[in-house]
Amino acid sequence: MPEKPKVAFYWCASCGGCEESVVDLAEEILGVVNAVDIVFWPVAMDFKKQDVEAISDGGILVSLINGAVRTSEQEEMAKLLRRKSALVVAYGSCAHMGGIPGLANQFDREQILRYVYEESPSTINELHTRPQTASPEGGHTLTLPEFRSMVRTLDQVIPVDYYLPGCPPVPRMLKAALDTLLSGNLPPKGTVLGPDTAMCEECPRKESKPADLAYTAFRRPHEVIIQPETCLLAQGVICMGPATRGGCGAQCVTGNMPCSGCFGPTSRVMDQGAKILSAIASSLSAKETEGIDRTLATIPDPVGTFYRYGLPGSLLRRKIADHN
């Protein structure tokens, strides 16, 4: 019997939702297991780093890596898997664009550590102890991965062949992606494995969107009873749909919530947040500075709204703190 192609799953800075989405393949996963040999999947199977190291370079057909890269350990594992794999897929929003963990790039390392280990309301730490990469303990040295200065997307750490977008990716797209990769009929490197038009295309509310939105104020989902059939933008709720790659089947909108942008921009767009901002800003009712400011003040968290999944991968990338 010929050897089955080897597949690895790995997680970096992530929530576990991407792992969950693999399991969400449900009975389809049996087909996957039949077709491939899963050689590494820390969340589900008991393989160790040494097992990966033992595989010949390039011996894994594809590694699907989710999560953003924040620690030295994640970087090390990403590099190891890159060496061992013919193909690397950045799986899910965090690996693709930095994801929710990437919002930490609004703060520098010192701010984060100080807050988490000293200042947060639930912390009592009179000795100001902070995690150390190496600490002696009973004649041994305990080590921890290093907490790097910023969150990076997977492709800012290693070359990435393909991207599977979403927070998390939908099982249907994972299945299609695996089929494609196993078929050997590979798309061009760098392809995001999904449609390349904005989510609006598949949105059931598209036709209810007026051409002239003329915003006077924006409302967050909890501040308004969202009408189930009208375009969310027309209701003053920021929906990232126009600036977000489709493929999810308009899941959030169908669930009466706005698109929050997890599939990232289309291939033609460099900065998803900037794009939706420029579209929304073009539709403000006010024409003078004061009115514009008043309207925009109704968006309390612009970075979290427009760059929710993509700050590290955007042009903004991170905030460089001013310590003066």
Added chain:
Amino acid sequence: MPETNGHDAPRVGFYVCHCGHNIAGIVDVAEVARFAGTLPNVIVARDYKYMCSDPGQELIITDIREHRLNRIVVASCSPLLHEHTFRVATEKGGLNPFYFQMVNIREDVSWVTENHDAATHKALDLVRAAVRRVAHHRSLATKHVRIHPDVLVVGAGISGIHAALTLANAGKKVTLVEREPTIGGHMAMFDKTFPTLDCAACILTPKMSAVKNHPNITLWSYSEVSEVSGYVGSYTVKVKRKPRFVSEELCVGCMECIDACVYKEGKTPDEFNQGLSKRKPVYIPFPQATPQVVLIDPDTCIEFKSGRCKKTCVEKCDRNAIDFKQKEEIKEIQVGTIILATGFKTFDPKRIPYYGYGKYPNVYSSLEVERLVNASGPTGGDLVLRDGRHPKTVGIIHCVGSRDRNTNRWCSRTCCMYSLKLAHLLKEHSEAEVYNFYIDIRAAGKAYEEFYDKLLEENIHFIRGRVAEVTDWSARPEEEGKMIIRVEDTLIGVVRRVPVDMVVLAVGMEPQADSQDVRRMFNISCSTEGFFLERHPKLAPVDTFTDGIFIAGACQGPKDIPDSVAQAGAAAAQALSLIDAGEVELEPNTAYVVEESCSGCKSCLNICPYTAITRDETRQKAFINEALCKGCGTCVATCPSGAIRQNLFEDEQIFSEIEGLLQEKESVLTGGGAWRAPA
């Protein structure tokens, strides 16, 4: 020669121009050429004294052929000046002209610094950016649109009349739209014109009749343009024709209905006479009004107010021209070009309360005085004041609502000269003592200074100083019953009190009250003060930023009759040159929708300042009309999914240019990130 394929590896020819000393005096052009020669893809790099000269262009043409170049970069002056020149040279060499990129190292570099090193350094950065950018250029086709030969002229004052006649005499069909019941504009109200003292009506009314009778002119008076759509060569215009309640076809202007009106005397202030007389509900603005058709004012006509008038006017009209049921009509026309000659409004002197207009009956605006001294005016030319007296002293106050921080800062350009004219006419009509209170006498025009000299010999008094106040508070017995003009005479350095019987306020010229609405409707711009903005203040004074729309006369800024007529002729000539060319070439820097990428989200529909974007409702995709697109890029920036692109401003072109500029420093745009270059 077959056109070079843009997919071949780029072979760039680079040229830096000395522009005599203009560039070479500051920028080290030899170094720029040497540096360019080291850049990737650059096959030839030269510096030359004048790239725009024939030998300069020949250099490009020969190099393209000899070195199989497929991209050209020239570092010289502003693209506005010579982009076309070099595109043509590129084309002559056998390349598509849009494989050319220009670098402005004159206006942007050598003219803005005296620091040689900094200038050369900046030039190198710009050159590196252009060389990187030009690799991404594509072959583009210039498009043409046909020009509809008919013309719309809006406003029938002297400018509109002159433009319409010029075009009509050239055989073009003109629709002339005028808001008022008669054409003629302000000029029809004037008594005489400076500096020749021609009677305004005598020189204007023949032109008015010519308009009315011209077979190529359709005159729609008492009408307003209500909607404009389309683009250069193909405008669709809707015109609202307000009801006169008198048939224009049937009325011959005998005016017997006016005599027959149940009102024995007029009760409504006469608009044409600036309210100095009264008119009836059925009226004609003035005897030579064109068209010679009366109209009925429904606000004052008894039939409209109560429905119970004896309608003596109807009885009297043997042509049955009166029609109380006439309705507003909307007409639609197709034209290729439009001339706006919508004129000005005079400054409202009530805005300067200390000059007493509206408070003292014998304070007049200059336009009122034009009517007062006019032989066909409300007093038949008799200079009689509102209180029935004849003035023995008159004071003319210049610059009312002009050259004034509190009102309008601009000079209205005509007030000095018409004040001189009115001074002459007032003296002629009344032998009164006439005082002019002026800041400066601006008599810059042919024979204007001579006219001023003549006035100085007519015993007209000139007091240099801005008037502080007009008051009736007398301080001396000789001031009793008079208005006193208080002014600092800056030539002798004393404050003077000049008692007069009549004050004339030389009011300035302002944009029409609805100039902003009109500008929006025709999609043109206004300068800060509200006058229509010309494309270039010196070199394109009657063009606007919207192709095919021209401006003439005082809607563009204060001007006198000769200047207005000159501009009207220029606007007509510009329209004619478009019409006779038959078609117009469109700059290909337009935006376009990549249809398969468009999600149909409608974000772009409302943001286009030129209304060039529509949505194909069956396919649910956006569509850009190239003829309307001006290449402003607003939709390109707005499209949230990057489905709109723009020729000559493609993302790869712009980003490679930025990367070229920043290359010496850290590259901020490359090195990962979610963005992938399109495959």
